[in-house]
Amino acid sequence: MSSWEAQRKYEHKVIVSAMTELHKVLEGSPPLGRTDIMGDQMYVTIMEFDAKSSEDHLAERHESYIDLQYLIEGEETIGYSSLSSDVKTAKPYDSEQDYALYTPAEDEILLHLKPGMFAVFFPNDIHRPGMGQSGKIKKAVVKIHVSLL
Numbered sequence: 510m511s512s513w514e515a516q517r518k519y520e521h522k523v524i525v526s527a528m529t530e531l532h533k534v535l536e537g538s539p540p541l542g543r544t545d546i547m548g549d550q551m552y553v554t555i556m557e558f559d560a561k562s563s564e565d566h567l568a569e570r571h572e573s574y575i576d577l578q579y580l581i582e583g584e585e586t587i588g589y590s591s592l593s594s595d596v597k598t599a600k601p602y603d604s605e606q607d608y609a610l611y612t613p614a615e616d617e618i619l620l621h622l623k624p625g626m627f628a629v630f631f632p633n634d635i636h637r638p639g640m641g642q643s644g645k646i647k648k649a650v651v652k653i654h655v656s657l658l
Contacts, residue, residue: 527577527651550654560641567599567610568637575653579627582647586621588637590614611635
């Protein structure tokens with residue numbers, strides 16, 4: 510976030526809007542759970558959980574929403590890979606829950622986030638959040654409906 514003001518001019522206006530709204534939500538020290546921004550079109554969920562090891566941890570992908578994941582506390586590793594034909598599906602897409610699960614890709618890239626850092630995942634981005642050394646992770650996930658783009 511330290512470089513957000515300089516970087517925001519390169520982002521899509523919907524991502525800029527989501528980040529602006531996230532800042533407003535975080536200023537109010539929100540409780541855990543969902544806070545609506547634009548109803549089901551854009552909302553943020555504040556969550557806190559223990560970091561998981563990478564073993565037996567599946568990756569996920571969404572079709573209806575873009576994830577803007579912002580780390581508030583702790584350290585988190587998120588696995589990332591692009592959807593391709595050689596990715597193995599562990600659970601087919603569930604349109605009600607808007608996710609499918611995948612085994613981690615061989616070419617998965619690990620993103621290491623510290624507080625104040627964020628990552629954006631689009632529908633073709635398979636991501637495996639919540640990994641790290643032992644410890645608590647507190648993060649905000651802004652869900653942005655793809656129709657806003």
